Amino acid sequence: MPSNKFSSSPVKTIAIVGKPMAAGIGDSLTEIANFLVNAGHKVAFEVETAKNVNVGNAAVLSPEQIGQQADAAIVVGGDGTMLGIARQLAPFNVPLIGINQGRLGFMTDIPVDRMMPVLADMLAGKIESEQRSLLEGEVLRDGVSIFQSVAFNDVVVSRGSGAGMAELRVQVDGHFMYNQRSDGLIVATPTGSTAYALSAGGPLLHPGLGGIAMVPIAPHALSNRPIVLPDSSEIVIEVVNGRDITVNFDMQTFASVQLHDCVVVRRSRHVVTFLHPLGWSYFNTLREKLHWHEYPSAEGKLK
Structure with missing residues (x-):
């Protein structure tokens, strides 16, 4: 497994990635950038993020350049923002810190109203680190690969x-x-077990588990149930019948498929490293996001 840039050397360059054109996000980005500069770090803005803020003397980098030059990236937005940049930075093993300015925040887990003290602690070394697996897939037509992508x-x-x-x-x-x-x-x-798969009746998988969940969407036969496979598995899905069939990767990359095309899915060799505040727990996240800590009151309302 490749070494973690954040833990293997003092942080020097930190990239900031924000949700494009999100209302009010410029203030948060500026506050983070000023804090990092005052703490002695070099700051770089992702190229689309830079459109939301006065970058001053900060560098403006493409995702590939961030992967090559940054020691860590702070992602401000929701899970969709994190998905998009994580897929692009995975080959470079740049550790990611997520600040939630979206709705749910399974992956962007630091509340925006507490970000400054939490970031100060994390940059001082008070962190929890974990790695998440990705999938890679390709579409084969007559045995020839016509489309490839990765999914978080x-x-x-x-x-x-x-x-x-x-x-x-x-x-x-x-x-x-x-x-x-x-x-x-x-x-x-x-990671995806708490996303679309969960809404389709799939199981929750702890992110430290080496598994791949396969979950049918509204199957005709009720005996078709979700199954968890080893993450060493290679899954081949052939389109036998149907119209307007598509394959999508994280709902961000799409391809149309034809009859007898095969979609081949396997675990990617790359991983994504998340950095969390000291004391972070996946179970705390589940309790908060899935409301496991709430119980019906006598009036039938959650509290």
């Missing part, structure tokens, strides 16, 4: 909104698993 959450093969059910033939490690008629199939990482 999930790879989803699904029917068009106006089409009937899709019929998919699934193999795992060269072994026939089943023919499935459904609205589609989700192949999710442990």
Whole structure:
């Protein structure tokens, strides 16, 4: 596993990535940048993020340049913002710190109203570090790869909104698993188990678990249930029947597929490193985001 830039050397250059054109985000970005500069760090803004703020003397870098030059990246926004930059920075193993200015915040876990004291502690070395797996996938047509991408959450093969059910033939490690008629199939990482896969009835997977969840979307046969596979598995999904079938990666990259195209999914060799405040716990995140700490009151309302 590649070494973590954040822990292996003093932090010198920190990139700031923000949700593009988000209302009011410029103030947060400026506050973070000023804090970092005053603490003796070099600051760089991601090129789209720079459009939201007066960058001053800070560098403006592409995601690839951030990967090559930054020791860490602070991501301000929601989980979608984190997904987008994490997929691009994964090959460079730049550790990511997430500040939540979105709605849910499974991955951007630091509240924006507490970000300054938390960042001060983290940059002083008071951190928890964890690594998350990714998936890579490709579309094969007549045995030739025509599309490739990576996913942090999930790879989803699904029917068009106006089409009937899709019929998919699934193999795992060269072994026939089943023919499935459904609205589609989700192949999710442990991180993605709290996203679309969860809404489709899939299981929660701890991010430290080496597994891949395969979750059918509205299957025709109720016996088609979610299954967790080893993360060493190679999954091949052949489109047997259906119209307007697409494959998407984290709902950010899409490709249209035809009958008898195969979508091949496996674990990526890259990982994403998250940095959290000292004392962070995945179970704390689940309790907060899934409201496990709330109980019905006598009036039937959550409290």
